[in-house]
Amino acid sequence: MQENTPSAGDEGALARLAATIESRKREHGGDPDKSYVARLLHQGPDAFLKKIGEEATEVVMAAKDLDHGGDRFKLVGEMADLWFHCMVALAHYGATPHDVIAELERRMGTSGIEEKALRKAQGRAASEAQP
């Protein structure tokens, strides 16, 4: 397992995979018999959104298994399946991993607890302003 430090290749790998997924879109969906990405895109959102739900459940199960002697590579593998299917969804809806990374960067330095409190206060102010 890698040290817990970011590598310059991290975003590069996501960008390369995103480019491959885009290429499957450009080739009129590619050949669903030869390309799994093309098959998912050809089947449409129901297919890859269902896979995202399934893979998320598998991530949870692999994580819970760690308490009972499971191994971290299983968790990493399931997480990779989840990220991959999420990337197919991003491509379908016209977004990129760069957009997600930019959003995470935008959030950096803002505590999640503070952000949630601010959102609640804004919600209260908006409902009090209603006539």
Ligand SMILES: N=c1c2ncn([C@@H]3O[C@H](COP(=O)(O)OP(=O)(O)OP(=O)(O)O)[C@@H](O)[C@H]3O)c2ncn1[C@@H]1O[C@H](COP(=O)(O)O)[C@@H](O)[C@H]1O
């Ligand atoms: N990263 C992946 C990737 N991760 C997972 N998968 C596929 O996702 C599928 C679903 O995973 P499951 O574990 O649920 O497998 P399963 O039980 O057979 O699935 P179902 O029967 O439920 O469909 C498997 O067929 C995996 O091979 C991937 N398929 C492709 N990629 C990347 O996409 C690129 C393009 O792939 P193609 O479009 O197939 O050329 C590849 O070069 C890879 O970089």
